[in-house]
Amino acid sequence: MSEAQTSGAAIRFDNVGKSFPGKDGGTVTALTGVTLDVAPGSITGIIGRSGAGKSTLIRMVNGLERPTSGRVLVGEHDIGAARPAQLREIRRDVGMIFQHFNLLASRTVFGNVALPLEIAGTPRAEIRPRVEELIRRVGLEKLADRYPAELSGGQKQRVGIARALTTQPKVLLSDEATSALDPETTQTVLALLAEINRDLGLTILLITHEMAVVRDIASHMAVIDGGRIVEQGETYRIFTRPEHPTTRSFLSGVLGLTLPRFIAERMTPEAQTDTTAEVFRITFAGAHATDPMLARLTSELGIEVNILAGAIEEVGAHPFGNLLVSIDIARAAEARAYLDRHGLYTEVQGYVR
Numbered sequence: 048m049s050e051a052q053t054s055g056a057a058i059r060f061d062n063v064g065k066s067f068p069g070k071d072g073g074t075v076t077a078l079t080g081v082t083l084d085v086a087p088g089s090i091t092g093i094i095g096r097s098g099a100g101k102s103t104l105i106r107m108v109n110g111l112e113r114p115t116s117g118r119v120l121v122g123e124h125d126i127g128a129a130r131p132a133q134l135r136e137i138r139r140d141v142g143m144i145f146q147h148f149n150l151l152a153s154r155t156v157f158g159n160v161a162l163p164l165e166i167a168g169t170p171r172a173e174i175r176p177r178v179e180e181l182i183r184r185v186g187l188e189k190l191a192d193r194y195p196a197e198l199s200g201g202q203k204q205r206v207g208i209a210r211a212l213t214t215q216p217k218v219l220l221s222d223e224a225t226s227a228l229d230p231e232t233t234q235t236v237l238a239l240l241a242e243i244n245r246d247l248g249l250t251i252l253l254i255t256h257e258m259a260v261v262r263d264i265a266s267h268m269a270v271i272d273g274g275r276i277v278e279q280g281e282t283y284r285i286f287t288r289p290e291h292p293t294t295r296s297f298l299s300g301v302l303g304l305t306l307p308r309f310i311a312e313r314m315t316p317e318a319q320t321d322t323t324a325e326v327f328r329i330t331f332a333g334a335h336a337t338d339p340m341l342a343r344l345t346s347e348l349g350i351e352v353n354i355l356a357g358a359i360e361e362v363g364a365h366p367f368g369n370l371l372v373s374i375d376i377a378r379a380a381e382a383r384a385y386l387d388r389h390g391l392y393t394e395v396q397g398y399v400r
C-alpha cells in the first residue's frame with residue numbers, strides 16, 4: 048500500500064511528573080517519576096485502574112497535556128517544550144483512537160475519515176484515493192456512505208482507526224479503544240490493530256484496564272498504580288513472573304482458573320488456627336513442565352498434591368500453563384520452596400479450613 052512505512056517512532060517518558068490544580072488551592076498529583084521507553088514499532092500496553100493516571104500519561108504523547116516535570120519525547124521531539132506550530136506538526140505523526148470513537152454524527156464514514164486531510168488542506172484529488180484506501184484497509188468499503196448511527200460499535204471503531212491513519216502517523220495511541228465493545232468485536236478490532244502494526248510498522252501505545260487486551264496484543268507492558276509505574280517489561284515475563292502485588296491482582300482474573308466452589312467457600316486470605324491446607328498457583332513456562340515436578344514432590348519429599356484447576360494460556364506465540372493446587376499446610380512452604388528452586392513460579396492464593 049502507498050501508506051507503507053518503514054518504522055514507527057520511539058516514545059520516551061523521562062522522569063515525568065504531572066500535577067493539576069485541585070480544589071481549595073491544592074494540587075492533585077496524577078503522575079510521579081514515570082520513566083518508560085516504548086520501542087519503535089512495538090505494541091505496548093499500559094494497564095491501570097480508574098484514576099491511576101493512564102489518560103494523563105497517554106495524552107502527553109500528543110501534547111494534550113504537558114508534563115509538570117521531566118520530558119516526553121516522540122522520536123526526536125520534546126513534546127513538552129514544543130511551540131504551538133511545532134506541536135501541530137508533531138501531532139500529524141501521532142494518531143489517536145478513543146473508547147467512544149469520537150465520530151462526527153453528521154458525516155458519513157467517508158467524511159469522517161477525510162476530515163483530518165481536509166483540515167490539513169490536502170487537495171481534493173488526493174483525498175479521495177487515500178480515504179478509499181484506508182476504508183478498504185479497515186474493511187468498511189461497503190459502508191463508506193453510511194452515517195455513524197447506522198454502524199455497530201466495532202464498525203465505528205474501524206472508522207476511528209482509518210481516520211487516525213490518514214496523516215500516516217508514526218505512533219498510534221489507543222485510549223481504551225475496545226472498552227465499549229463486546230468480547231468478540233474486541234478480538235476483531237485488536238486483530239486489526241496488530242495487522243496495522245505489522246504492515247505499517249507504526250508504534251502502538253494503548254491504555255486499558257483489561258489484562259486480556261494486553262495479553263492478546265502487547266509485546267511489552269507497564270502497570271501503573273497511583274500515578275507510578277510499578278512494573279514494566281515484556282508481557283510474557285510479566286504474565287509468567289509478576290513481581291508487584293498490583294500486577295498479581297490484575298493477573299488473577301485473566302488466567303482462566305476457577306476454584307471449585309467447595310474449596311472457594313472454605314478459603315481464607317490468611318492462615319487460621321484450624322487451617323488444613325494452603326492453596327497456591329503454579330505457573331510453568333517454556334522448559335519447565337509441572338508433571339515431573341509434581342510427581343517429584345511426592346516421590347522425593349513425600350508431599351501429596353491435590354490439583355484443583357488448570358489452564359493453558361498464551362501470550363504472543365508463547366504458551367504457559369497454570370495450576371491451582373492445595374497442599375497440607377504443614378508441608379506447603381517446603382513444597383513451594385522446592386518448586387521455586389526448580390524454576391517454577393508459585394503464588395499463594397489462600398488457605399483452606
Ligand SMILES: Nc1ncnc2c1ncn2[C@@H]1O[C@H](COP(=O)(O)OP(=O)(O)OP(=O)(O)O)[C@@H](O)[C@H]1O
Binds near residue numbers: 069096
Ligand atoms: N484536568 C484535571 N484536573 C484535575 N485533576 C485531574 C485532571 N485530569 C486528571 N486528573 C486527576 O489525575 C488522576 C489521574 O487521572 P487519569 O484520568 O489520568 O486516570 P486514568 O487511569 O486514566 O483513569 P480513568 O480510567 O478513570 O480515566 C486522577 O486523580 C484524576 O482525578
